[in-house]
Amino acid sequence: MEKRFDELSQRIGRLENAFTQFSETLIMLLESKEIFTSGEALSLRKLMRAILPYSSSKYYTKEVYERLKQLLDKDAYEYTLDDIEQMYEIADLIEKEGRESKRKDLIEYSHKLRFFALVAKVIFVYPKILGRTPAQPKHSNNRLKKREKRSHVDQ
Template identity: 40%
Template sequence: MIDIGVVLSSLIAQAPLVAIVIVVLYHILDKRIEKLERWVEKLDNKIESVRTELSGQIKSLARAFYSYSDTLIRFLSAKGLVAEPEAVLLRGALDALIPVARSKYYTEEIREKLLKLLRKEIKDYTWDDVAELEKIAEAIYKEYEATGREDLLDYYPKLRMYIAIIQGLLTRREMERREVTKQS
């Protein structure tokens, strides 16, 4: 038979050795965990740095794309290749798809201004109306950035396209007036 007293005295005799082994293992693991945590923190910092840089580059690329698109559409509109019927068609789509206002940038007041401007006759637009539409477009984009609402991101380029068409039509109208004035 097994003598329990002998087993217990043997375990008690080894307890200090076991405790020392546990302390040493804990110390080694603690150091490795600290080293791993520092490495992960450095990696997080690098990832955040790359994320920030990429975000800036993507925003810059988006601005360049919108600027190019706006200029091209405005030019085509001024040349008469995009005319009032296309503007009316796009205006109808914008009116039907107008996003719900929910927050601090794209407010209900701004939404009402947009509705009012979209329901205006194309021939009645002024440069002041264009400036107001541009402010509204920027409010919609800021709202998208703040909230991540996809409906705003979908709406924004369509509104920018409409603004560019109106700018082109206004430019064409001014060019035609100058021609009439020159001929008189």
């Protein structure tokens, strides 16, 4: 019986990994086509900060809460892979706290935090690794082009 449980657990783990990889690839595709830009990612970060649940006691401590606040308040263009990994670790702690305390809000937030960490990795970290700038919101690109035109006219 234990062997079957272990096999089932492994299969669920592979399914979770496949879903994560699919999501990351989809976000990468949308980012490369400038459909999902830094503007959307920044809006998502703002939402994550606004709905940040208060700390509990056992796993999602006040210190963990404060660290997450620091990460969400940090300039997203300065995110590192270490920051992203910390978000995933905090999401695990929040989920564990939610399951043990039966707080549905914590469980739901942990999933949202993982999604944001994935988005932040694709939008803000990967471009730096690849030596390019994150895709900007279309309205920002239009403003930049207008400024460039004006500066050429002024010269």
